[in-house]
Amino acid sequence: MTDSPLARWERRNGTVLAVASLLYLAAYAIRVLANGLPGVLHDLCLAVTFATWAVFLVDYLVRLRLSRQRPLRFLRTHWLDTLVLILPLLRPVRVVQTYEHVQRRRDEPRLSLHARVIAYASLSAALLGFAASLTVYAYEHVAPGASIRTYGDSVWWACTTLSTVGYGDMAPVTPVGRLVAVGLMGCGLALLGAVTGSFSSWMLQVFAREGENPYPPEADRPPGNSPGACDRTD
Known part of the structure; x- marks a missing residue:
């Protein structure tokens, strides 16, 4: 397993980003689907939306710094991360990475x-x-x-x-x-x-x-019917 600073950062904050992604999606869904939402709740959902997006931005900037790449090169090699930062509704796919960590045991996938x-x-x-x-x-x-x-x-x-x-x-x-x-x-x-x-x-x-394995196991073969055996006549 890679033990670079970038890899350690991604392992440590994977769950945090997954939770933030779900919060972002939930806040956006409430704003879209809840008709006549009170002003306080609307402002709360809007605050959650901007706060979670700020978490995504901090993660992007930290990974840019830890990668030790020039910004333009980082953009070319991590274009999908840039797209997801611009379109935060794609962030809930981060849950897939959390699911992968859950499925692993001793660094091996279950x-x-x-x-x-x-x-x-x-x-x-x-x-x-x-x-x-x-x-x-x-x-x-x-x-x-x-x-x-x-x-x-x-x-x-x-x-x-x-x-x-x-x-x-x-x-x-x-x-x-x-x-x-x-x-x-x-x-x-x-x-x-x-x-x-x-x-x-x-x-x-x-x-x-x-x-x-064209032949069944020995235990499943009838007695006297082994592969390649010749029929015997009395």
């Missing part, structure tokens, strides 16, 4: 590689779909001529888009909604490809193991 890929992809899809449905609902339900009027419509649209089905019965009409749709379609293709590839690889390994 689940196989294929099971981890499927678990991480499923968790990422659920979090991304929830965040996308909130954003699309926030911008679409008040837009003129929009077909997404309720949060249920937004969830249905997110599910069909993320799964790459795309019935076309609902579609965003605002620029922000369409931008979210493009990103969700790309994420859906990537996650679906990861799950399909992992499952196919697992099936090929199972068939390969069966091909290497």
Whole structure:
């Protein structure tokens, strides 16, 4: 395991960032879904939103410092971190890293590689779909001529888009909604490809193991039917 200052920092603050990500998503969801929210609660959710984003910013700057890279090089090599900092609704995917730490025991993953890929992809899809449905609902339900009027419509649209089905019965009409749709379609293709590839690889390994052992174990063979044995006649 790498023991650099950057690696130690990422190991120590992983849980903190995961909790901050969930708090950010919860505060944003309350602001979007709770109609007629009292001013005090609205201000509290807004404060939580900005406070958690400040945590993300501090983490980004600390990792920039610990990486000992020039800012432009850090931006090129950590472009996804920069994108997530600009679009904080993607931060809840950090929960996947916490889940990975929980699944590990003595630095070894408790689940196989294929099971981890499927678990991480499923968790990422659920979090991304929830965040996308909130954003699309926030911008679409008040837009003129929009077909997404309720949060249920937004969830249905997110599910069909993320799964790459795309019935076309609902579609965003605002620029922000369409931008979210493009990103969700790309994420859906990537996650679906990861799950399909992992499952196919697992099936090929199972068939390969069966091909290497064409004969059943000795205990399962009928008496006198050993491989390669010649039939004897009296």
